[in-house]
Amino acid sequence: MFNIIIKGFTTAGKGLSLTLKHFFAAKNSREILSIQSDNYFKQQEGNTTIQYPHQTLPVPETGRYQLFVEMDDCIVCDLCAKICPVNCIDIESIKSTEAIGQTSDGTTKRLYAAKFDIDMAKCMYCGLCTTVCPTECITMTNQYDKSVPELSLLNYEFSTMTAEEADEKRVALEKQQAEKAAAKQAVMQKKQG
Ligand code: SF4
Ligand code: SF4
Known part of the structure; x- marks a missing residue:
């Protein structure tokens, strides 16, 4: 019985210390590094990421996104x-x-x-x-x-x-092509006599 109580306190103590560790570590967030920085890909310390969307990680201007x-x-x-x-x-x-x-x-x-x-x-x-x-x-x-x-x-x-504008353009093109074909036909007929 006594062992169980000791084990309970030990487990609770471990859990609390882990919580406190994360609580204090959470004060540190990742820093925003320039893309030119040699440390851009370094594993940063700190539990929290940057405060997105108020903060964003810099990306190359030529990035393909x-x-x-x-x-x-x-x-x-x-x-x-x-x-x-x-x-x-x-x-x-x-x-x-x-x-x-x-x-x-x-x-x-x-x-x-x-x-x-x-x-x-x-x-x-x-x-x-x-x-x-x-x-x-x-x-x-x-x-x-x-x-x-x-x-x-x-x-x-x-x-x-x-869609309406596209139809208008198609109709205008068809009309122009028909007029050109008719004019060409008329020239051919005139040449033939
Ligand atoms: S649309 Fe995408 S996959 Fe297609 S050529 Fe452009 S970048 Fe390549
Ligand atoms: S269709 Fe337009 S975007 Fe595509 S290659 Fe031609 S000009 Fe460029």
Whole structure:
């Protein structure tokens, strides 16, 4: 009986000392180290992590975390989609009846993006799409803390064109192509006599 009481006190003492140890150690949190620091990957002491989201760990500016497309600079050439090894870029283009405008590097835009989706759930972060883009408008950002409640929300839709607007552009293109074909036919008939 006496042994059981001693054992009970010993166990309670061990538990309390462990609690106190963690209680005092919890005052120390990890320091935020610069990415250039030689100690960036060192095992830090302290029980608590940084106070996220008020504090964040620095990551390289060139880190491959999330893709972003500056659509104003996109000429919808499809090169990024073609080079993607896992086919996670889905682009649907519509030819414009006239020049739409220019990108910031002066390239003339002649195609609308009816659809420009990137499924980041499938992306393997190789970065190939960013290397082939002629206007450098598709980039990897260093935003690493993107989380979503559903996998489907990782499909990023960059096109802002509505279905109605896309239909309008298609109709305008079909009309222009029909007019051109009719004009060509008329010239041929005139030549034939
Ligand atoms: S980073 Fe690689 S896998 Fe991801 S979209 Fe670009 S080409 Fe595809
Ligand atoms: S390679 Fe660049 S310009 Fe071409 S479709 Fe992709 S993001 Fe747009």
